[in-house]
Amino acid sequence: MTLAQHPRLDHLLIADMVEPGARVLDVGCGDGALLQLLARTRNIDGRGVELSQRGVNECVAKGLSVIQGDADTDLADYPDDGFDYVILSQTLQATRHPREALRNMLRIGRRAIVSFPNFGYWRVRAQLVLRGRMPVTGNLSYSWHDTPNIHLCTIRDFVELVDNLGAHIERGFALDHAGAPIRVNAPWWVWNLLGEQAIFLLERDAPFK
Amino acid sequence: MSPCANGANGKPHGKSVVFPLDQSLVTDGGRNIAPLAIGYETFGELNADRSNAILLCHALTGDQYAADVHPVTGKPGWWDALVGPGKPFDTERYFIICSNVVGGCMGTTGPSSTNPSTGKPYGLDFPVVTIRDMVRAQAMLVDHLGIDTLFCVAGGSMGGMQVLQWAASYPERVFSAMPIATAAKHSAQNIGFNEVGRQAVMADPDWRAGRYLEQGVRPEKGLAVARMSAHITYLSETALQRKFGRKLQDRSAPTFSFDADFQVESYLRYQGVAFVERFDANSYLFVTRACDYFDLAADYGGSLAKAFKDTRTRFCVVSFTSDWLYPTSDSRAIVHALNAGGASVSFVEIESDKGHDAFLLHEPMFIATTRGFLESAAVARGLKARP
Numbered sequence: 001m002t003l004a005q006h007p008r009l010d011h012l013l014i015a016d017m018v019e020p021g022a023r024v025l026d027v028g029c030g031d032g033a034l035l036q037l038l039a040r041t042r043n044i045d046g047r048g049v050e051l052s053q054r055g056v057n058e059c060v061a062k063g064l065s066v067i068q069g070d071a072d073t074d075l076a077d078y079p080d081d082g083f084d085y086v087i088l089s090q091t092l093q094a095t096r097h098p099r100e101a102l103r104n105m106l107r108i109g110r111r112a113i114v115s116f117p118n119f120g121y122w123r124v125r126a127q128l129v130l131r132g133r134m135p136v137t138g139n140l141s142y143s144w145h146d147t148p149n150i151h152l153c154t155i156r157d158f159v160e161l162v163d164n165l166g167a168h169i170e171r172g173f174a175l176d177h178a179g180a181p182i183r184v185n186a187p188w189w190v191w192n193l194l195g196e197q198a199i200f201l202l203e204r205d206a207p208f209k
Numbered sequence: 210m211s212p213c214a215n216g217a218n219g220k221p222h223g224k225s226v227v228f229p230l231d232q233s234l235v236t237d238g239g240r241n242i243a244p245l246a247i248g249y250e251t252f253g254e255l256n257a258d259r260s261n262a263i264l265l266c267h268a269l270t271g272d273q274y275a276a277d278v279h280p281v282t283g284k285p286g287w288w289d290a291l292v293g294p295g296k297p298f299d300t301e302r303y304f305i306i307c308s309n310v311v312g313g314c315m316g317t318t319g320p321s322s323t324n325p326s327t328g329k330p331y332g333l334d335f336p337v338v339t340i341r342d343m344v345r346a347q348a349m350l351v352d353h354l355g356i357d358t359l360f361c362v363a364g365g366s367m368g369g370m371q372v373l374q375w376a377a378s379y380p381e382r383v384f385s386a387m388p389i390a391t392a393a394k395h396s397a398q399n400i401g402f403n404e405v406g407r408q409a410v411m412a413d414p415d416w417r418a419g420r421y422l423e424q425g426v427r428p429e430k431g432l433a434v435a436r437m438s439a440h441i442t443y444l445s446e447t448a449l450q451r452k453f454g455r456k457l458q459d460r461s462a463p464t465f466s467f468d469a470d471f472q473v474e475s476y477l478r479y480q481g482v483a484f485v486e487r488f489d490a491n492s493y494l495f496v497t498r499a500c501d502y503f504d505l506a507a508d509y510g511g512s513l514a515k516a517f518k519d520t521r522t523r524f525c526v527v528s529f530t531s532d533w534l535y536p537t538s539d540s541r542a543i544v545h546a547l548n549a550g551g552a553s554v555s556f557v558e559i560e561s562d563k564g565h566d567a568f569l570l571h572e573p574m575f576i577a578t579t580r581g582f583l584e585s586a587a588v589a590r591g592l593k594a595r596p
Contacts, residue, residue: 063585067556
């Protein structure tokens with residue numbers, strides 16, 4: 001598959017944030033598609049953590065170094081500064097302690113890349129406000145009773161949390177319904193309203209203590 | 210019946226190498242074993258650049274017969290599920306070596322071998338050996354076979370301890386490693402179970418303070434009891450319940466006696482009897498002791514991560530959900546240490562209700578994991594695809 005054929009635009013945007021040859025930990029790496037993309041296009045030294053046995057098996061079969069584990073409990077075991085980037089792609093909302101997960105990511109890697117569905121997206125707001133129903137969208141495709149997503153947030157909430165953690169946003173994208181990036185110079189409230197999902201590159205402000 | 214059908218009289222089955230006296234094995238306990246004989250088997254062909262060799266390390270009471278038909282029991286080798294043409298350890302692609310551990314009783318020098326200084330079987334005069342001693346002896350064999358770097362070292366249980374020791378002792382000689390259903394140190398529970406087994410052997414009047422071979426007897430009852438209790442720890446409650454429940458053996462009502470009324474009793478008795486046919490009681494004492502002494506971190510100032518510092522070996526750690534002898538937490542400790550050292554490591558906990566023995570059985574997820582890991586390691590090593 002060539003770069004242009006890679007089906008996930010969010011993966012391509014993440015790959016664009018990673019410097020070539022970097023050491024990368026992908027938390028919640030699924031079937032390893034992003035790690036493979038990064039290995040192919042960025043020549044990274046990649047590792048993964050994945051909760052599901054099926055996902056881990058698919059990754060191991062692809063030759064990826066992946067550990068079966070839980071972002072909530074297992075990140076604590078990784079040493080400080082072990083990686084250049086720690087990635088959490090579409091997994092933050094499924095963690096029990098998102099703040100702790102982010103803190104660990106910024107401890108393990110100097111930089112963190114996080115993508116998540118934006119609960120401030122207008123269609124989400126509309127479903128709740130107009131129909132009185134828990135939102136179901138492309139990025140939030142579960143019914144309220146069987147969803148793994150337990151900590152949904154808006155782009156605005158996330159930006160505030162990053163500030164609290166002593167980190168800052170290096171780069172950010174909001175993706176619209178079609179998965180295309182929203183103009184970077186648009187104001188925050190536009191991102192928060194029109195972005196169905198968001199991707200942020202975070203960097204910690206001071207050396208980790 | 211021959212004493213464990215072994216090399217007690219210096220006649221091992223199959224292939225063996227006897228090292229000259231000046232190549233003695235110096236044990237962790239500070240003793241010399243010389244001459245050292247190692248019984249081993251190989252499967253498949255070594256390639257031209259000697260890059261496709263896999264060392265399989267057997268578990269506690271296993272031996273070199275990982276594949277094909279076992280010459281003593283007539284049953285398939287212990288890793289028949291994984292070793293053979295087209296299987297994950299593909300004998301048409303890899304050169305597979307499996308040796309009997311030092312202290313064992315299948316052609317490798319052990320307590321039933323002749324002590325050169327007395328002309329009699331060693332018995333308890335055999336040096337207490339460690340997992341590291343076993344690995345040192347294997348390294349001598351690998352040298353003897355002219356192999357510099359092993360493509361993979363793999364094994365479960367006690368074999369997994371050897372894998373970890375290999376990766377720590379000879380990191381540059383191990384390209385990839387699969388420690389399966391194992392631990393970096395023996396737990397108090399494991400030591401406890403082993404002690405029950407050893408006490409059963411030593412309580413048998415025919416054990417004769419370990420000198421039974423000279424006196425023409427064997428502590429078969431004690432060894433069988435040791436095996437029966439150990440065998441329970443290899444299974445799981447679910448597996449035992451599914452297989453036997455409270456079903457009665459060849460009868461419709463209890464006999465109100467101590468006969469084997471229950472199927473599970475009959476099964477364990479059979480396991481005990483079958484075991485004494487092929488295993489030596491003193492070897493059982495020595496190999497269980499080697500496991501008990503295993504504590505890899507202790508050799509590195511208490512830090513397991515230091516044992517694997519800067520390793521370039523690719524690891525795949527596997528545990529099974531129902532293994533209560535070497536639970537997943539033991540494997541996770543290994544994974545954490547490897548992570549801390551920045552090692553390339555994969556880890557899978559396989560869903561299985563078959564207990565510790567699952568690694569010997571046909572578990573599809575385990576087989577797929579092993580195949581995938583070896584395939585990708587083979588690509589990284591530049592090994593040609595299967596012919």
